[in-house]
Amino acid sequence: MTNPLLSEWDTRFEMPPFDKIEDSHFEEAVDAALAEAREAVDAIAKSEASPTFANTVEALERADETLGRILSVFYTLASTDSNPERQRLQREFSRKLSAYSSEVAMNADLFARIETLWQQRDSLDLTDEQHRLLYLTRRSFVRAGAQLEGFPRDRLSEVKARLSSLGTQFTQNILADEREWAMELAEADLEGLPQFVIDGARAAGAERGLDGPAITLSRSLIVPFLQFSPRRDLRETAWRAWTSRGANGGETDNRDIAAEVLQLREERAMLLGYDSFADYKLETEMAKTPGAVRDLLMKVWTPAKEAADADATRLAAMMHADGVNGDLEPWDWRYYSEKRRKEDHDLDEAELKPYFQLDRMLEAAFACANRLFGIEAQPVDIPVHHPDVRAYEITRNGAHVAIFLGDYFARGGKRSGAWCTTLRNQQKLAGDIRPVVLNVCNFAKPTEGQPALLSYDDARTLFHEFGHALHQMLSDVTYESVSGTSVARDFVELPSQLYEHWLEVPEVLSEFATHAETGEPIPEALRDRLLAATTHDMGFQTVEYIGSALVDLEFHAEEAPDDPMERQAEILESIGMPAAIPMRHATPHFAHVFAGDGYSSAYYSYMWSEVMDADAFAAFEEAGGAFDPERAKALEDDILSKGGTEEAETLYTRFRGRMPGVEALLKGRGLIDA
Structure with a gap:
């Protein structure tokens, strides 16, 4: 049978055909894609033609396209719906990919071509983005050991391979501890818990195949249990299990x-x-x-x-x-x-939580993006990696911008935490390629027929990850290596943490924080008390x-x-x-x-970015308010669309006119007087 991972994807929006992909397809596909990538790299390195930006740097950009496409599918499944076979493949791929990465980085002929271009850079008539890509490409080779020789060169390859293997094992160990632990609760143990915690515990117990409610190590369940359970002994048991992940022996x-x-x-x-x-x-x-x-x-x-x-x-x-x-x-x-x-x-969290429905908070994130950037989201029926996943087409003025996927509920095989990733990155080298962006969270799944309710912190997480998604979706660059979130680590959290501020805008809460049963908007007094407590x-x-x-x-x-x-x-x-x-x-x-x-x-980068996000949102407030169109355009033009095409400090200074100090962060956290 034809391996769907190695075939053209004729699905709508060229989505991966998840309904046809089986775990048994991955090893063959990755091996074939690695062979293709090695052949492409070898052809670049051994080319008799003089090095040019097109035949070396651009060719290198495209050398592992097939491999990247396949791995994006695999790691999406491995991180959101793991099983023993996918874990085995992760370990296997970790070894193979590390070896491939070292081969490329240590390819002397390839680096020689890149170095020649770097020395000739001022005479190559490069665009600013091309100059940046050449600089970053050379830098990555040097930092990967391309200038080493002999034992140091060989030892570095061994070290990187071992680190890759250890990182995979570290992740799988945490997942195993999270998957295997559950604290079953008797009916008496539910006393004092709000209904949403009880419902979450019942859903978790059912998901684990238990007879009654249970607390698991999902953050969206264990944190409210620690907040509300009057049983100090049970809180201690839950807390110790949560904080001892990866340290249980064996x-x-x-x-x-x-x-x-x-x-x-x-x-x-x-x-x-x-x-x-x-x-x-x-x-x-x-x-x-x-x-x-x-x-x-x-x-x-x-x-x-x-x-x-x-x-x-x-x-x-x-x-x-x-x-x-x-x-x-x-x-x-x-x-x-x-x-x-x-x-x-x-x-009272029990009074507050019904106003934060997952569906309405997602609508709020979309609505804010519409007012700021003119984009719209419409549900689409396309192949996705799990039945819980929601899919949307993102458009602007009728034109396709991106596909956005939201995978919001905790489950046994999903890695803990929340993150944003892509199944396809924006770029223009191979045509006008639009991204497929995935937000992953671990919210407590409701019982059948009930709305999914979020804590306020959960709602902030949703906005945070959607801020990352906007960085990917509004990217407008030529080369994938500098697309979207391919920026300095202490800059990448700026768009995500900045977007959290729009959840705190009173008019946003008044419109979208509606009661799950009555449909009534959050009362102004409750809304104001909530906002006053954001530094609690x-x-x-x-x-x-x-x-x-x-x-x-x-x-x-x-x-x-x-x-x-x-x-x-x-x-x-x-x-x-x-x-x-x-x-x-x-x-x-x-x-x-x-x-x-x-x-x-x-x-530390979350805090480094927070220094900027507090200052950046102040730019909106100093202008025409949270939805000021000029500031929104500047945010897109100067930061969100630029990816890593320029230094982060240059981008931020262009947007704000200066770099900020720490005072805005301290004031925003309520640690000094405003």
Whole structure:
């Protein structure tokens, strides 16, 4: 039978034919695509023609098109609906792709052609985007070891292959721990829980094939359980399970993996001539140096810790008033913080949550994008990777812009967290190629016939990921390598975090936050109390985040520790981490950092981007308001459409006229007076 992955896709919008693709197709397809890519690269490297931008850089851009197309399908399935065969293939592909990547990076003839073009760049009559692509291509080869020879060259290939394998195993171990743990609840254990938590627990139990309700390690279920369960013993059990992912001993324990990853990253940096892996990694980011990152984090740490310490005193007093003796523990914080929110802001999550329906929040995200950028979303019937996935055609003035997919519900085989990815990137080299963009979340799935209700934080996550999607969908560049979110790591979160601000616009809430049963809009008084409470518990949120970001930075800015858990504890102690606030992501399940190189030494980037997003939204407020058309056009023209065609600082300065300071972030988080 014909392998659908290797055939032309005659589906609508050339979507992958998910209904025809089977796991057994992937190995053959990837092997064939790798052979095709190797042949294409070999032809470029050994060409007798003098190197030109077209026959070298552009040809390299297209060399692995088929491979990229197939892998986008595979990794979508592997991350959203994993099974043992897909996990085996992930491990196999990790080895093969690492080998291919090293072959390309270490191809001396290929690099010689690129180097020739670089030396001739001023006489090649290149466009600005072509000059940028040549610069980035050469830089990626140099940073991958193209200038190394002999043992260092061979050893670097071995190190990268091992790191790739370890990253895959790290991810699969977390998924296994999340998939296998569930805390079954008796009916008496449901006492004190809001109905939406009970419904989520019943749905989770049914999904696991259990007889009754259960709490799983899905964030959208376990966090509200920690917020509302009056049973301190059950909160502790749930919290310990959640925070011990990857550290339970046995085959899924990630502690030794983390230690080896840090040692190999250090060796990689040394082979390339850097003082540390953090120096290597940050060279291409806006921050540039570990010192700049540390300076930002510590500027925010001091006021954040002061706020968290003050909050801890009050929460402990509330706990003692309940007759609970002893210290405030991590499994107590969310429970008493929720009680405090109700006291301070008269907010009850059970009253609030019916106003945040998934369907309506998605409509709100679309509506804001329409007012800002003129795009429209219409549901379409196309092949998708899971029955829960929603598909939309994005158009502007009747013209096709993109396909947007939303995969919103948690399930057993889905990786935790939320992310944006693509099945196809925007580019013009091979024609006017429009993107297929996927947002993935892990919201609690409702019981049959009931609306999906989100927390306010869930709604912010939806807007956040749609901000990433807009960056992909509104991209307008020629080359895929600089398309969409192909920007510095500490710039990539700007569009996503900026888009969260539109959820807080009062008129948006008044229109789209409607009650699931009555259809009535959120009352103004409740809306205003909600907005007034957006900085509630910000000391906790900031401290848990900076704790993780500092551990990540120090792990990579110094000699690799023999025992990462011991070093983690030392770092947290040195900054005075409050005992009742854990790191947001402890080392054994810190997938941002250890599942791949993406956010290694760069978890700080969310805060770096937040400095800009607070300032960028202020630009709208200073102009004509949240939907000011001139600012919206500038945002698209100067940032969203540009991808990585220019340096991030250049793009932001063009949009805003200057780079911002940290004050807007501190004010936005309520850590200093506005």
